Amino acid sequence: MKSLFKRSALASALLLTALGTQAASVSFETSDSDTVVVGATAEKVTLRVTGYKNLTPSAATVTQIKIASFTMSTSSGTGKLAVTYAPEHKPKLDNHWVIGELKNESGDIVTTALNTGTPGANILDGVDINGEPWAVVPVNYKEQSYTGNVITFNGSALPVGVYPITLRAALYQQ
Numbered sequence: 284m285k286s287l288f289k290r291s292a293l294a295s296a297l298l299l300t301a302l303g304t305q306a307a308s309v310s311f312e313t314s315d316s317d318t319v320v321v322g323a324t325a326e327k328v329t330l331r332v333t334g335y336k337n338l339t340p341s342a343a344t345v346t347q348i349k350i351a352s353f354t355m356s357t358s359s360g361t362g363k364l365a366v367t368y369a370p371e372h373k374p375k376l377d378n379h380w381v382i383g384e385l386k387n388e389s390g391d392i393v394t395t396a397l398n399t400g401t402p403g404a405n406i407l408d409g410v411d412i413n414g415e416p417w418a419v420v421p422v423n424y425k426e427q428s429y430t431g432n433v434i435t436f437n438g439s440a441l442p443v444g445v446y447p448i449t450l451r452a453a454l455y456q457q
Contacts (some may be wrong), residue, residue: 286320302444310349330355330452341441347434348441350385350395350414355452356428362454364429365417366407369449372415379409381418382436394435407431412455417457 334351342350355364367397368374368383382396397407398417407418420429435441435449 328357328360328452332343332450343440345438348434349434351433354430362456363420365419365455366452367417374410376416381409381416385446387446391442394436394439395433447453
């Protein structure tokens with residue numbers, strides 16, 4: 284009986300100790316995914332999109348604000364790299380710019396464009412390909428990778444919120 288009492292007292296002490304410590308937690312979790320290719324031809328085009336965090340909200344302004352960047356690359360020696368928004372961003376052409384709408388959880392919409400990030404300059408050429416707008420890297424650009432930016436467009440305001448963004452990349456062959 285004495286041994287049972289000792290075990291109960293020890294178990295109670297351990298339980299109180301465990302309850303006295305705070306449980307650990309995580310917050311602001313994010314994830315990313317990719318594939319591993321073994322024994323097959325590697326992907327012809329890769330794309331990485333990075334949305335900027337901790338941006339300052341702004342009212343409508345003519346200043347273009349970089350809100351994300353993208354890097355696309357290819358292992359193919361044919362064709363030109365091209366990029367566009369996913370369909371949920373309602374991509375369209377606006378005077379050779381490929382623009383899209385980003386919407387936050389409150390329903391606020393920010394009009395954005397794909398470009399080099401240089402204010403007022405856009406070396407990406409917006410082209411209609413099978414009814415879809417694509418931003419195509421110029422003919423004279425011969426590298427196998429390209430880095431560009433997503434910017435606010437036409438004086439779009441930047442309200443507080445979280446704005447999901449999805450881009451698509453491909454090889455364009457004329």
